[in-house]
Amino acid sequence: MTTIEGHTSREIRGRIMKILKLNYPHQTGDHLIAEILVDAQYACTPPEVQTHLSYLSEKEYIRTEKASCLGVTRVLAKLMPKGIDLIEGNIPPDVGVDLNG
Numbered sequence: 001m002t003t004i005e006g007h008t009s010r011e012i013r014g015r016i017m018k019i020l021k022l023n024y025p026h027q028t029g030d031h032l033i034a035e036i037l038v039d040a041q042y043a044c045t046p047p048e049v050q051t052h053l054s055y056l057s058e059k060e061y062i063r064t065e066k067a068s069c070l071g072v073t074r075v076l077a078k079l080m081p082k083g084i085d086l087i088e089g090n091i092p093p094d095v096g097v098d099l100n101g
Contacts, residue, residue, distance in 0.1 A: 007042050011101035013052050015042060018099070020062060020079035021087055027065075027076035053077050059094065061086055 019036055020028055030049050037044040044052075053075060056062045061083035064075050085091045087099060 007044075007101070008098065009052065010096060010098035012037065012042055012044055012048075013056060013096065014098040014101050015040065016049070016052055016056065016077075017061065017079065017083055017087055017097060020077055021084065024079045024084070027078045030075040030077065033077065050075060055096065056083070059096070061094075061097070 015037060016033055019033055030053060031046055033053075034044055034046045034049045037049070053062065053064050056077075057064050059082075061080060062077050063080055064077045067074055067076050082091070086094060086097065093099075
């Protein structure tokens with residue numbers, strides 16, 4: 001699947017993994033991830049980020065949780081050891097995550 005700007009979902013998921021690695025071991029909010037992607041010229045809305053986070057979570061590369069404060073709900077994502085192993089090449093590559101894009 002290709003987005004409007006020509007980036008594939010695989011590339012966006014790889015970029016999300018790299019964003020989370022930079023903030024490891026801390027969590028990163030979904031809206032911040034979306035802002036970083038837009039700054040990097042990826043056309044990705046917060047709902048699209050949610051879809052990618054769900055995929056990565058189901059693969060057990062990340063963990064997500066909802067947090068609410070003053071009526072605002074955000075999804076927080078944290079890179080897990082399996083995600084670090086994927087990034088560092090310690091486990092076989094995943095065809096659904098492009099870490100070279």
